[in-house]
Amino acid sequence: MNKKYEFYTxxxxYYFxxxxxxxxxxxxxxxxxxxxxxxxxxDIxxxxxxxxxxxxxxxxxxxxISIQLAPEFSNRDNFLRWSESILN
Structure with a gap:
């Protein structure tokens, strides 16, 4: 499966x-x-x-996108795994 939102992206x-x-x-x-x-x-x-x-x-x-179960942004690894799962 080709993901639109790859983890590295x-x-x-996040770092930006x-x-x-x-x-x-x-x-x-x-x-x-x-x-x-x-x-x-x-468009914004x-x-x-x-x-x-x-x-x-x-x-x-x-x-x-629901953010109800979003982890804290400061918890980088959990946040990025969560965002990858909800966006793909």
């Missing part, structure tokens, strides 16, 4: 965000939101949050 996005100024000072929700925004394939206006746990947008074949 998600890892690059860590280099953004003040990124580590933002809350958990904002970190996850920024990560998923980078994974979103469409089509990337939206629907409370309490869903992001809608274009993520390969998926249009909706």
């Amino acid at each position: 998600l890892q690059q996005i 965000l860590l280099e953004c100024p003040n990124f580590l000072n933002t809350g958990e929700f904002n970190k996850i939101q920024a990560f998923l925004a980078e994974c979103h394939d469409g 206006s089509s990337f939206k949050f629907t409370p309490p746990f869903k992001f809608t947008g274009q993520f390969g074949d998926k249009k909706e």
